Amino acid sequence: MLDPIVQFNSWMEDAKRAGIDEPTAMALATADIQGRPSARMVLLKHADEHGFVFYTNLESAKAAQLKVNPQAELCFYWGPLTRQVRITGPVERTTDAEADAYFATRPRLSQIGAWASQQSRPMRGGYFELEQACAMVALRYPLGPVPRPPFWSGYRVVPKRIEFWKQKPFRRHERVVYIRDGGAWQEQWLFP
Ligand SMILES: Cc1cc2nc3c(=O)[nH]c(=O)nc-3n(C[C@H](O)[C@H](O)[C@H](O)COP(=O)(O)O)c2cc1C
Numbered sequence: 016m017l018d019p020i021v022q023f024n025s026w027m028e029d030a031k032r033a034g035i036d037e038p039t040a041m042a043l044a045t046a047d048i049q050g051r052p053s054a055r056m057v058l059l060k061h062a063d064e065h066g067f068v069f070y071t072n073l074e075s076a077k078a079a080q081l082k083v084n085p086q087a088e089l090c091f092y093w094g095p096l097t098r099q100v101r102i103t104g105p106v107e108r109t110t111d112a113e114a115d116a117y118f119a120t121r122p123r124l125s126q127i128g129a130w131a132s133q134q135s136r137p138m139r140g141g142y143f144e145l146e147q148a149c150a151m152v153a154l155r156y157p158l159g160p161v162p163r164p165p166f167w168s169g170y171r172v173v174p175k176r177i178e179f180w181k182q183k184p185f186r187r188h189e190r191v192v193y194i195r196d197g198g199a200w201q202e203q204w205l206f207p
C-alpha cells in the first residue's frame with residue numbers, strides 16, 4: 016500500500032513540473048458553530064506526516080471559524096493533470112518558532128502587508144486605507160528585519176482522511192481514500 020503523504024508530495028512535484036500556475040493553491044473549507052460552510056483559497060507551505068500547513072491572519076473570518084470549530088477540509092485540483100486531492104482532519108496552530116521561521120523567508124513587502132492587513136474586516140477608507148497602512152508599517156520598520164505580527168501565524172490540518180482522484184475516460188475515474196486508524200493508514204477504493 017502507498018503512503019498517502021509520500022503519494023501527495025509526489026503528485027505535488029508532478030504539478031510543479033507540469034508548470035501549473037500556483038500548484039500549491041488549495042481550497043480551505045471551514046464551518047462556523049452553526050455548521051455554515053465557507054471556502055477560500057490558501058497556499059500550502061509544508062506537508063509531512065504531521066500535517067498540511069498554511070499561514071494566515073489570526074483575526075480573519077477563517078481563524079474565527081477554526082477557533083470554535085477546529086476542523087477543515089483542503090481540496091487541490093490540478094487541471095492539466097486532471098487530479099484532485101482532498102485532505103480532512105482536525106486543525107491545530109503551528110508553533111511560534113515555525114511561523115517565525117516561515118515569516119522570515121517572505122519578501123519584505125509581503126511582511127509589511129501582513130502587518131497592514133486587517134484581514135476580513137471592512138475598509139472604511141476604501142483601498143487607500145490599505146496603502147496608507149502599508150506606508151505606516153514601512154516607516155515603523157525602515158531598516159532591518161520585520162518581525163512577525165502577533166496576529167499572523169500558521170495552521171496545520173492533521174490528516175485523518177486523504178482522497179486521491181484521477182480522471183479516467185468515460186467517467187471510470189480512480190478514487191482511492193486513505194483513512195488513519197491510530198498510527199496506520201487503511202486504503203479503500205471508492206466508486207467515482
Ligand atoms: C491563489 C490564492 C492564494 C491565497 N493564499 C492565501 C494564504 O495563503 N493565506 C491567506 O490568508 N489568504 C490567502 N488568499 C486569500 C484568501 O482566499 C481569502 O481571501 C482570505 O484569506 C480571507 O479569507 P477569510 O475571510 O475567509 O478568512 C489566497 C487567495 C488566492 C486566490
